[in-house]
Amino acid sequence: MEPPQKGHANLFQVYLRLRPPQIANLGSERFLLVEEPVDHDTPTHITLNPPNDRRRAIEKFAFTRVFEEDATQLDLFQGIRVLPLVEGVLAPHGGDGTDGLLATLGVTGSGKTHTMLGSRSQRGLTQLALDVLFRSIESNIVDCETTPTLETSIRSSDASEAAICSASAFIETMYTDFSSSRGGSRATTPMIVGPPNNPDQPATHITTPLLPGCFPSSPQSVRLVSHDDDLSRIIHLSTPPSQKEEIAPPTLTQVASFKLKPKLAGSPSPQKHYMSLTSAARIKKNLTKCPIKGDHAPLTPRKNLQRPSAFPQAPDISSVRASCDPSADYAVVISMYEVYNDRIFDLLTPPIRSNGNKEPRRRPLLFKSTELSPDRKVVAGLRKVICGNLKDALMVLEAGLNERRVAGTGSNSVSSRSHGFFCVEVKKRRRGRHSSRWGNSTLSIVDLAGSERARDAKTQGATLAEAGKINESLMYLGQCLQMQSDASSTTKPNLVPFRQCKLTELLFANSFPTGSLSSSTNGRRAPQKGVMIVTADPIGDFNATSQILRYSALAREVTVPRIPSITSTILANRNSSGQSQRSESSVGSRSDTSSPVLVHHRPFYHPSGTHSHTFSPAPDTERATMENAALEIARMADMIDQLNAELTQETETRMAAEAHVLSMEDRMADLEQEIREECYADFEQRLALEMGRWKATLSLEQERGEEHWDRKVEVLARSVGVTVTTPSSDEDNVEDEDKENILIESLEQENERLRREVAILKRELSGRTPSKRTPLRERGDVPSARASSSTTDTLGDLGNRLEQLRVNSGEGKKVLKVSSSGSPTKKVRKLQTRRWEGTAADDDLM
Ligand SMILES: Nc1ncnc2c1ncn2[C@@H]1O[C@H](COP(=O)(O)OP(=O)(O)OP(=O)(O)O)[C@@H](O)[C@H]1O
Numbered sequence: 001m002e003p004p005q006k007g008h009a010n011l012f013q014v015y016l017r018l019r020p021p022q023i024a025n026l027g028s029e030r031f032l033l034v035e036e037p038v039d040h041d042t043p044t045h046i047t048l049n050p051p052n053d054r055r056r057a058i059e060k061f062a063f064t065r066v067f068e069e070d071a072t073q074l075d076l077f078q079g080i081r082v083l084p085l086v087e088g089v090l091a092p093h094g095g096d097g098t099d100g101l102l103a104t105l106g107v108t109g110s111g112k113t114h115t116m117l118g119s120r121s122q123r124g125l126t127q128l129a130l131d132v133l134f135r136s137i138e139s140n141i142v143d144c145e146t147t148p149t150l151e152t153s154i155r156s157s158d159a160s161e162a163a164i165c166s167a168s169a170f171i172e173t174m175y176t177d178f179s180s181s182r183g184g185s186r187a188t189t190p191m192i193v194g195p196p197n198n199p200d201q202p203a204t205h206i207t208t209p210l211l212p213g214c215f216p217s218s219p220q221s222v223r224l225v226s227h228d229d230d231l232s233r234i235i236h237l238s239t240p241p242s243q244k245e246e247i248a249p250p251t252l253t254q255v256a257s258f259k260l261k262p263k264l265a266g267s268p269s270p271q272k273h274y275m276s277l278t279s280a281a282r283i284k285k286n287l288t289k290c291p292i293k294g295d296h297a298p299l300t301p302r303k304n305l306q307r308p309s310a311f312p313q314a315p316d317i318s319s320v321r322a323s324c325d326p327s328a329d330y331a332v333v334i335s336m337y338e339v340y341n342d343r344i345f346d347l348l349t350p351p352i353r354s355n356g357n358k359e360p361r362r363r364p365l366l367f368k369s370t371e372l373s374p375d376r377k378v379v380a381g382l383r384k385v386i387c388g389n390l391k392d393a394l395m396v397l398e399a400g401l402n403e404r405r406v407a408g409t410g411s412n413s414v415s416s417r418s419h420g421f422f423c424v425e426v427k428k429r430r431r432g433r434h435s436s437r438w439g440n441s442t443l444s445i446v447d448l449a450g451s452e453r454a455r456d457a458k459t460q461g462a463t464l465a466e467a468g469k470i471n472e473s474l475m476y477l478g479q480c481l482q483m484q485s486d487a488s489s490t491t492k493p494n495l496v497p498f499r500q501c502k503l504t505e506l507l508f509a510n511s512f513p514t515g516s517l518s519s520s521t522n523g524r525r526a527p528q529k530g531v532m533i534v535t536a537d538p539i540g541d542f543n544a545t546s547q548i549l550r551y552s553a554l555a556r557e558v559t560v561p562r563i564p565s566i567t568s569t570i571l572a573n574r575n576s577s578g579q580s581q582r583s584e585s586s587v588g589s590r591s592d593t594s595s596p597v598l599v600h601h602r603p604f605y606h607p608s609g610t611h612s613h614t615f616s617p618a619p620d621t622e623r624a625t626m627e628n629a630a631l632e633i634a635r636m637a638d639m640i641d642q643l644n645a646e647l648t649q650e651t652e653t654r655m656a657a658e659a660h661v662l663s664m665e666d667r668m669a670d671l672e673q674e675i676r677e678e679c680y681a682d683f684e685q686r687l688a689l690e691m692g693r694w695k696a697t698l699s700l701e702q703e704r705g706e707e708h709w710d711r712k713v714e715v716l717a718r719s720v721g722v723t724v725t726t727p728s729s730d731e732d733n734v735e736d737e738d739k740e741n742i743l744i745e746s747l748e749q750e751n752e753r754l755r756r757e758v759a760i761l762k763r764e765l766s767g768r769t770p771s772k773r774t775p776l777r778e779r780g781d782v783p784s785a786r787a788s789s790s791t792t793d794t795l796g797d798l799g800n801r802l803e804q805l806r807v808n809s810g811e812g813k814k815v816l817k818v819s820s821s822g823s824p825t826k827k828v829r830k831l832q833t834r835r836w837e838g839t840a841a842d843d844d845l846m
Contacts, residue, residue, distance in 0.1 A: 011496070011511045012103075012481070012530035014554050015080050016046065017067040018538050019111040025539045032538035032545070034066055042079070043068070048546050057641055059546065061553035063534070073118060074315035077128045080531055083322050086133050088529050089426045089441040090330070092323035097426060097441030099510050099528035102129070105477070105552055106535035107544040108415050108450030115533055116447045117401070123312050126422055126445045127394065133424065133443070134390040136322040137330040140431070143388025144168065154331060154386060154427060157438040159372035162335070162384040163349070167392035170348070170385045174399045175307045305402060311394050331427040331438065334393055335384045336400030337365065338418035341469045341663050342502050347400035347420075348383040367505060376525070377509055384425070397422060405466075417466045419473070419503050420447040446507065448474070451544060465666065468659020471652055473503040478551035480504050481532075543648065550645075558638065 018032065029052070035045040043066040048059040065079055082102070091097035102125060104112035118124030123131070134141070144150050144166035155164045324330065336347040343364040351360035365381045387393040405417040422445040427438035449470040476497070483496045498508035510528040534552045536545050550556065 010554065011508065011527075012101075012532040013064045013080070014481075014532045014534060014552055015065050015067065016061075016063040016534045016536060016549075017071060017076065017111065017115060018069050018536055019114075020069045021539055022109075022537065025537070028539040030539050031542050032536060034068055035060075042066075046549075048542075048549065050546075051542055057558045057637065059550070060557040060559065061549050062555035063553060069538070072315065073115075073122045073124060073128070074317070076115060076533070077125060077315070077317065080125075080533060082125060082129050083132065083320065085443060085529055085531065086129060086136065087322040089424075089443045090133075090136065090322055090324045091328075091428065091439075091441065092325050094325055094327070096439045096525070097428065098526045099441050100443040101446065101507065101510070101528050101530045102444070102533070103446035103448060103507065103531070104533045104535055105448050105474075105548065106450055107537065107541055107548060110450060110535040110537050110540065110545075112450060112533075112535050113416055113447050115535060116445060118312060121312050122314055126397065127311070128315070128317055129443065129445065130390055130393050130397075130424065131317060132320050132322055133332070133426070134393065135318070135320075137324045137332075137426075140324060140326070140328060140330050141388060142329050142331055144386055145388060150331060151386060154333060154438060157372075157427075157440075158384070159370050159376075159440075160378040160382060160384075161370055161380045162382045164333070164384045164386065167385050167387045167396060170383075170399075171307075171392065171395050175305050175395065305399060307395070308398060325428065327431050328428045329431050332387050332393065333384045333425040333427060334387050334396050335379075335382045335423045335425070336397070336421065337379060337382060337423075338404055338420050339473070339502050339506065340405055340418035341466065341667075342473065344379055344502060344506075345418075346382050347403045348385065348396065351403075367502060367509075377505070379506075393424075416447060416449045417470070419449050419470075421506065422446075448477075448503075451548065465659045465663035468656040469663060472656035472660065473501045475649070475653065475656070476500040476504045477507065478548075480508055482551050547645070547648070558641075 018034070031049050031051045033047045033049065034043045035047060037043045044064065045060060045062050046066055048061070050058070067076060067079060071079070080102075085100035085102060088098040088100050102116075104115050106112050114124070116124045116126050118127060142150055145168070151164060151166055155162075158164060338345050338347055344367060345362040346365060349362070351362045353360050365379055367377050367379050369375070369377050370380055385392075385396045387396060400422070401420075404420050424443045424445070426441055426443070428441075429436045429438050449466075451471050451474045479500075480496050480498050496508060496511070498504040498511075507530075510525075511530060512527050532552065534548060536549065
């Protein structure tokens with residue numbers, strides 16, 4: 001197998017890092033061996049020997065470089081050439097930079113997060129890359145403090161519809177200050193280790209173990225961040241855990257027992273994992289205690305975090321600097337997001353509470369083309385923070401990690417449940433040209449979630465569904481990586497099936513040159529430089545490790561060992577005529593001594609699914625028969641291997657699909673709940689609006705009605721000649737009443753007289769024959785029809801008046817009084833009714 005070519009056509013340089021043995025696996029057989037470099041001074045090949053099964057193929061893999069267990073973070077930083085990646089984004093020779101992508105891939109617990117983010121005592125590649133970046137541009141960097149217009153100018157040139165803010169504003173909202181006085185918005189210098197500013201905050205000093213069971217001779221400061229409401233604090237540790245209880249003040253007992261107890265099962269090292277310090281880790285840990293199907297870890301609302309007083313400083317790279325463009329101004333903008341269940345979530349935007357829902361939620365973001373970036377997809381709507389120095393960038397990183405989803409599983413006590421993206425955008429423009437647009441190139445650092453087997457990880461419910469999604473996305477990533485072994489495919493994005501899921505889209509979208517003119521650069525963008533670090537445990541899970549290595553390695557070779565017993569069986573069948581004894585002995589001896597059969601190189605999965613081996617016609621000689629038989633066996637063994645691998649993959653795909661269904665069901669339930677809440681809120685709002693409108697209309701109508709009745713009463717009162725007056729005094733009242741009584745009496749007498757006359761006339765009329773009957777209107781003693789009608793009117797009026805006066809004399813006053821303020825409807829109606837009754841009676845008389 002040829003050693004991998006450095007440079008050139010592959011989309012990713014692929015490095016392999018082996019992790020030191022975990023205590024739990026110390027007795028296990030080592031299946032991964034690093035081959036001695038022949039021409040190269042650094043190892044590039046490894047061999048996988050299947051444990052406990054001598055019949056399985058031995059596989060050999062080639063990588064750009066292999067880092068053995070003793071490799072330090074600094075070795076990694078130098079060996080995988082982070083410096084050229086940083087220089088790529090800085091574009092020291094002018095023009096636009098080249099995007100860089102640094103990602104880790106591996107089985108759960110193999111050391112991905114450790115490599116990228118480090119531990120409490122050692123910085124990871126992320127911190128080292130940031131350190132070298134900021135140091136390299138320190139004389140050319142502009143930040144919001146020195147250039148107030150920076151925020152606006154960056155916002156106007158940003159193509160991703162991002163919410164851009166300064167680091168000071170972001171840190172101010174995310175962190176509480178140590179000092180209760182909250183003197184300023186700036187954090188204390190993180191690289192300086194010291195006691196907390198606030199003397200009220202207790203601190204203890206305990207040494208950080210560097211390796212299991214080892215403690216450095218000189219005290220080394222590390223930080224522990226607890227987000228318990230009452231215990232939020234940062235502790236400086238400077239004694240071994242064995243002594244910590246004697247030194248820790250009683251108030252810290254809770255903190256110490258939570259943070260410092262070395263955990264052997266599932267947590268191989270007493271070193272606390274970087275991610276274990278986050279609140280999300282704690283939530284997930286709680287979740288794994290009672291994982292029920294469909295359970296979701298509630299996201300905590302963003303609380304103010306405690307400002308860390310110190311960050312690890314080792315390894316020291318203060319002498320390392322990348323070249324930058326001296327004629328350019330630089331600005332650094334940081335964003336962080338995670339891909340969880342195939343959806344993108346911002347890690348720098350606090351979760352929001354939806355209407356009526358107590359659980360805070362994040363809104364998934366879109367990976368799409370925008371107006372300012374029509375030919376390139378970007379994650380739209382992220383929060384981006386402009387950082388002027390390393391300290392600010394580390395604080396932003398810390399805040400984002402606090403939101404990252406992690407959980408304790410059977411394979412890793414602090415397992416990443418999402419693919420984390422940390423993006424450092426380096427903006428560049430010509431020095432002093434404040435009006436020119438910012439050029440943009442990005443260094444993305446990706447900590448992928450690890451593949452895991454549900455059986456080993458002992459996951460259930462939501463954590464199992466997450467694992468299914470993780471495995472599914474890693475399977476797609478594997479397919480894409482396999483395609484890169486074919487050098488011709490690298491410039492043809494269509495041949496790399498990277499659009500199958502969000503993860504591969506995000507990782508590969510910039511791997512190919514853009515086809516059209518870029519709106520921001522007026523030129524073709526160079527494809528990104530990709531570096532993939534594959535992490536593996538040489539005594540961990542063989543099947544999971546070999547699967548990852550198969551699709552990530554740059555080259556592969558399979559050697560199938562000879563198996564005498566099977567060969568002899570075939571030969572025995574073939575030479576059934578008594579030659580079997582001779583054949584068997586010769587085969588046995590040859591098989592044992594001959595070299596293994598080389599089966600094939602990459603790609604492992606042949607597109608057609610088969611491997612063609614041409615055999616020459618079987619010669620008569622035993623030797624030729626044996627060779628053919630051995631080849632046949634090798635082919636069949638290879639096929640079995642391949643089928644086994646396919647079966648494993650299919651099984652995992654099925655599990656992933658099942659998990660996907662579960663997570664979709666959960667999502668549907670969530671969506672339904674959200675929609676219900678929205679509908680409910682909407683309905684409530686509309687109801688309130690309608691009620692308001694209805695009440696307004698009702699009161700208007702009431703007012704109108706009252707006015708209307710008031711007017712009617714007024715007209716009525718005027719028509720009967722009653723003046724609505726308010727009696728001025730009791731004397732006046734008495735006087736008025738006397739007058740009214742006299743008037744009533746005279747009117748009653750008049751009325752009586754008229755009735756009598758009418759009765760007489762009626763009698764006269766009824767005594768006459770109809771023919772002799774003279775019409776009343778012709779009679780001299782009877783008033784004319786007109787007079788009659790006027791009499792009727794007069795009678796009606798009189799009755800009416802009488803009634804009105806009666807009313808006036810008694811409760812009438814009250815009615816009229818009421819009429820000025822309220823509605824005397826009933827009374828007035830009564831008056832009218834009486835009047836009509838009276839008229840009707842009169843009509844009857846007629
Ligand atoms: N090279 C190493 N040196 C020392 N400790 C290591 C190394 N690699 C990993 N570890 C330790 O092993 C444990 C698991 O590592 P880590 O969390 O980085 O795994 P991971 O691959 O990120 O897992 P997951 O995919 O589940 O998130 C941690 O406690 C870490 O400190």
